[in-house]
Amino acid sequence: MLSKIKPIDNGRFLQLQAIFSEKMWPIISGTEDRVFEDFCDMLSQLSEPQQDLMLQLTKKFLWITENDYRKLFYLVFNTFVRSITNKEIARIIITPLVAPKDLGKIKSSHALYYLLEPNFNRRNYSQYDISFMSNYKPLLRSFRSGDVVCLIDDFIGTGTQVVEAVEYLESAGVTRENISVLSFIIQNIGYNRCLESKIAVFYEYLRERGISDCSDGIAEQIALMEEIEQIVSPPSGYSFGKGRTEALVKVVRTPNNTFPVFWYTNEDRFPIAPFPRRPR
């Protein structure tokens, strides 16, 4: 079918290219990713003021690829290790962060776990006894009071799943003081939730809300995003990202806390998003 979409103008096209170059995102489409193409198509589906908002948000967007995972994990893990330097630790147990309702499902924390476990650089941490456990069962069987449990994940949004996971482990006998959460990225809202619940969190990126934590023009931006969501029409509960997190993040799988315009597609009205959560 011939498209009736008006192409984006030269100025905005240049701005998008500049953002991609600055962030070192690929412009030339590879065999699998056509993110630049999809960004352009996504913008073409919007009005010019809406395009300008999307360009502003894209400037703040954080995209972590799988190539960064190991490097980022060691950064976060080193921060954690520094915090336990003078403590008596019998063993460090590394396990994927999974909320109790998701037990048995495959989550991104498992992907991270399997990426790390086979090649983990134990030599750098030879003073510690480090165990990898792929789920909570062996952990709960072998946990002793001197052990520290590291729950690992790539992204934390509202923090609800963290609190649920910690409460679950606590009910099974692991004390809260012996649990640390390690994540590459955590949204401010999730971070505060963990602080309130007295859960220790280690991270590399602490992220604000994309619009509501801006210094000015919040009302206008919210109005524009509401217009955009009229077109995108995400399912209820996902407006401005799950829990209205307003995240601007893409990890291996785009978190549903990210503004849906970046990932939600709707065959009739909004067929193309640059970071879809499902295969097209």
Added chain:
Amino acid sequence: MSDKILLVILHTVSRKASTLGLIDMGYTYSQIALFISEATRLGYLVQNNEDLELTDDGISKLFELMEKLKIKKENQWILPQYSYRTQPIGKYDIVLPDKIL
């Protein structure tokens, strides 16, 4: 970049139109981005306040290419605006006007 593509790029910029009209000719956004940066590198285009403009060299190149590709007058040569084209309707389809007077 072929002369024809360069001509289209220079012509659209001179008309303040979107170079992304090339999408309708089957090029991808990243290819168009490359064409623009190539034309900029050759000194035909310049980025000004986040917009594209022709340089003096670009203007002479535009005329040179129009001559070379035998396009007599600039306004005789209009890019097809595929984005405004609609599907032809069937021979037996009945069309009712929006308003009946």
